[in-house]
Amino acid sequence: xxxxxxxxxVKTAPQTRKDEETIIRHxxxxxxxxxxxxxxxxxxxxxxxxxxxxxxDAVHSxxxxxxxxxxxxxxxxxxxxxxxxxxxxxERFECVASLLxxxxxxxxxxxxGKTGLENIVAGRYAALSVPGAIALAAAIVSIxxxxxxxxxxxxxxxxxxxxxFMADAWHHRSDAFSSIGSLIGIAGAMLGFPIMDxxxxxxxxxxxxxxxxxxxxxxxxKMLDTSCGEEYEKALSEYIASQKDVVQVDMLHSRMFGNxxxxxxxxxxxxxxxxxxxxxxxxxxxxxxxxxxxxxxxITIHLNPAVQ
Numbered sequence: 165x166x167x168x169x170x171x172x173x174v175k176t177a178p179q180t181r182k183d184e185e186t187i188i189r190h191x192x193x194x195x196x197x198x199x200x201x202x203x204x205x206x207x208x209x210x211x212x213x214x215x216x217x218x219x220x221d222a223v224h225s226x227x228x229x230x231x232x233x234x235x236x237x238x239x240x241x242x243x244x245x246x247x248x249x250x251x252x253x254x255e256r257f258e259c260v261a262s263l264l265x266x267x268x269x270x271x272x273x274x275x276x277g278k279t280g281l282e283n284i285v286a287g288r289y290a291a292l293s294v295p296g297a298i299a300l301a302a303a304i305v306s307i308x309x310x311x312x313x314x315x316x317x318x319x320x321x322x323x324x325x326x327x328x329f330m331a332d333a334w335h336h337r338s339d340a341f342s343s344i345g346s347l348i349g350i351a352g353a354m355l356g357f358p359i360m361d362x363x364x365x366x367x368x369x370x371x372x373x374x375x376x377x378x379x380x381x382x383x384x385x386k387m388l389d390t391s392c393g394e395e396y397e398k399a400l401s402e403y404i405a406s407q408k409d410v411v412q413v414d415m416l417h418s419r420m421f422g423n424x425x426x427x428x429x430x431x432x433x434x435x436x437x438x439x440x441x442x443x444x445x446x447x448x449x450x451x452x453x454x455x456x457x458x459x460x461x462x463i464t465i466h467l468n469p470a471v472q
Contacts, residue, residue, distance in 0.1 A: 188236065195336070196233070198309065200226075206222035212299075221339075221346045266380035269376040276342065276345075276369045277370070338372045345365055345368035348360055400416060403457075411432040412470075414468055416428070432468045442467050449465060
C-alpha cells in the first residue's frame with residue numbers, strides 16, 4: 165500500500181481557479197460532515213454496545229475532521245498568488261500540510277499499536293468486555309463509509325494534483341483499516357476471544373505507519389527540489405522535440421515545487437534566424453508546454469544555435 169506517485173500531468177480540459185475553489189470547498193465540507201456523523205454513530209454504538217474499540221474508533225474519526233481542515237488550509241494557502249516575499253508562489257504550503265497530516269497519522273498509528281501491545285503483554289484478557297451487535301454493525305458501516313471517502317477524495321485530489329488532499333485520502337483509507345481491526349476485534353470478542361481486538365490493533369498500526377511514511381516521504385521529496393523522474397522528463401522532452409523549429413533538445417531538468425513543476429530547458433534552433441524569430445519560437449514552446457502539462461508552472465528556455 166503506497167501513496168500515489170506523481171505522473172506527467174497532461175491537461176485534458178481547461179480548469180479555472182473558481183472551479184478549483186469549488187472542488188476544494190466541496191471536498192472539505194463533504195468529508196467534514198461525513199466524519200462528524202460517522203463519529204457520532206460510532207460513539208453511540210461504542211457506548212451502547214460496551215465496546216472500547218468502537219469508542220476509540222469514534223475518536224479516530226473525529227481526528228479526521230482536524231486533518232481535513234489542515235488539508236483544506238494547506239491547499240487554499242498554496243493557491244495564493246506570488247508576492248514580493250514569495251516570488252515563486254506558495255505551493256509548498258501543501259507540503260507543510262502533508263507533513264502535518266503524516267506526522268498526525270503516525271502518532272495515531274503508534275497510539276493504536278501501543279494500546280494493543282500493552283493488552284497482549286499484560287494479558288488483560290478477563291478485563292476486556294464483550295461488545296454488543298450494535299458495535300459490530302457500526303464497524304461495518306464505518307468500513308464502507310471510509311473506503312467511499314478514500315475513493316471520493318482521491319478522485320478529486322488527482323484532478324487538483326493536490327498532495328495534501330491525497331494524504332487526506334490515504335488517512336480515510338487508514339481509518340477503513342482501523343475499522344476492519346475493530347470489526348475483527350469485536351467479532352473475536354463476541355466469539356470468546358477478546359485478545360483478537362489487541363492483535364488486530366497491532367496489525368492495523370503497521371498499515372497506518374506505512375501510509376504515514378509514504379505521505380511524509382512524498383512531502384519531503386517535493387520540498388527538496390527533487391527531479392520529477394526519468395519517465396516524466398522523457399515524456400516532456402519528446403513533446404518538446406516534436407515541436408516545429410526545434411532541431412533537438414540539448415538539456416532538460418525538472419524540479420518539484422509543492423504540487424507544481426519548474427523546468428529548465430536548452431534547445432537548438434536554426435542559428436541563422438534573427439533574434440526576434442528565435443525568441444518567438446521560445447515563447448511558443450513556453451506557452452505550449454504550460455498549456456499541455458498542467459503541473460508545469462514555469463519553463464525557462466535557453467536557445468542554442470544549431471550547426472548547419
